[in-house]
Amino acid sequence: MIAVSSVRSGGPGLFPASPAVVAAAVADVSAAGGYFGLELGPVSHEREPGWRPLGDLLTDPGTVEARIADMAGRLGTGETRVAASILFQGLAARFWSPCLGAAVAHDLLVDLAPRHVYWRAEAGGPLPLRTAYLEGWRVRDPARITGPLYRTVVTGLLEPLAETVRRVVPTAPGLLWGNAASALVGTFLELGRGRPALAARAVALGRELLDTGLLRGTGELAEPAPGHHFFTRRSCCLFYRLPGGGMCGDCVLVDPGTRRERWARAAGESGR
Numbered sequence: 001m002i003a004v005s006s007v008r009s010g011g012p013g014l015f016p017a018s019p020a021v022v023a024a025a026v027a028d029v030s031a032a033g034g035y036f037g038l039e040l041g042p043v044s045h046e047r048e049p050g051w052r053p054l055g056d057l058l059t060d061p062g063t064v065e066a067r068i069a070d071m072a073g074r075l076g077t078g079e080t081r082v083a084a085s086i087l088f089q090g091l092a093a094r095f096w097s098p099c100l101g102a103a104v105a106h107d108l109l110v111d112l113a114p115r116h117v118y119w120r121a122e123a124g125g126p127l128p129l130r131t132a133y134l135e136g137w138r139v140r141d142p143a144r145i146t147g148p149l150y151r152t153v154v155t156g157l158l159e160p161l162a163e164t165v166r167r168v169v170p171t172a173p174g175l176l177w178g179n180a181a182s183a184l185v186g187t188f189l190e191l192g193r194g195r196p197a198l199a200a201r202a203v204a205l206g207r208e209l210l211d212t213g214l215l216r217g218t219g220e221l222a223e224p225a226p227g228h229h230f231f232t233r234r235s236c237c238l239f240y241r242l243p244g245g246g247m248c249g250d251c252v253l254v255d256p257g258t259r260r261e262r263w264a265r266a267a268g269e270s271g272r
Contacts, residue, residue, distance in 0.1 A: 054118060061167050064167075077242055181210055
């Protein structure tokens with residue numbers, strides 16, 4: 001069951017933003033490209049078939065099973081557990097990106113209410129998302145945005161998705177929430193690389209989210225050199241089980257000595 005986001009009735013320090021303000025913020029964040037994109041506009045099933053309510057992707061086992069099968073085919077694996085893991089991590093990144101981007105860049109909380117958001121299957125790349133109605137909330141005190149942002153993305157989107165994935169394919173909860181944390185880190189580091197002026201703020205908000213609810217204890221964010229961050233998770237996404245797959249940079253299975261060498265090399269290449 002999809003939880004009703006608490007931001008829709010406002011909350012401490014949250015005030016409704018005008019549609020124009022929301023649209024401008026979303027357009028700016030979408031310009032970051034890739035997973036940050038969010039289309040604003042009506043969905044016409046006659047002119048553009050294929051759009052489906054986001055709620056189907058989060059809670060319908062048949063839809064999720066089909067997406068896992070599609071992912072398995074694209075990855076070339078017969079292990080549905082691996083495909084389910086990679087699918088969940090990709091969707092987590094997709095949901096984090098526009099929400100985190102708006103929060104960091106514009107002090108705006110956007111509410112991806114599943115009943116208003118549509119998705120469409122594509123052969124590759126980030127999942128297309130479109131909505132004709134998007135509520136946004138101005139944040140008077142940015143220090144208080146962590147809780148509402150967590151409830152918007154984790155409680156409202158990822159928890160129901162995780163429940164459905166686990167109904168379709170037996171998957172360890174720790175694996176899925178490690179994936180959600182890894183996707184979050186990838187999102188705020190990507191935002192900082194694209195917009196260096198926002199990097200420190202993105203990392204600070206990311207750290208707070210990593211210490212919240214189901215994300216707490218999923219991994220550790222290290223800073224071996226100033227401004228140079230690395231995440232080490234406490235679970236494995238199973239990517240190494242794919243044909244030609246290896247260990248991800250944040251994988252718990254990486255030898256500590258190898259990890260330190262990677263950190264030193266990366267820090268040296270950055271001149272720090």
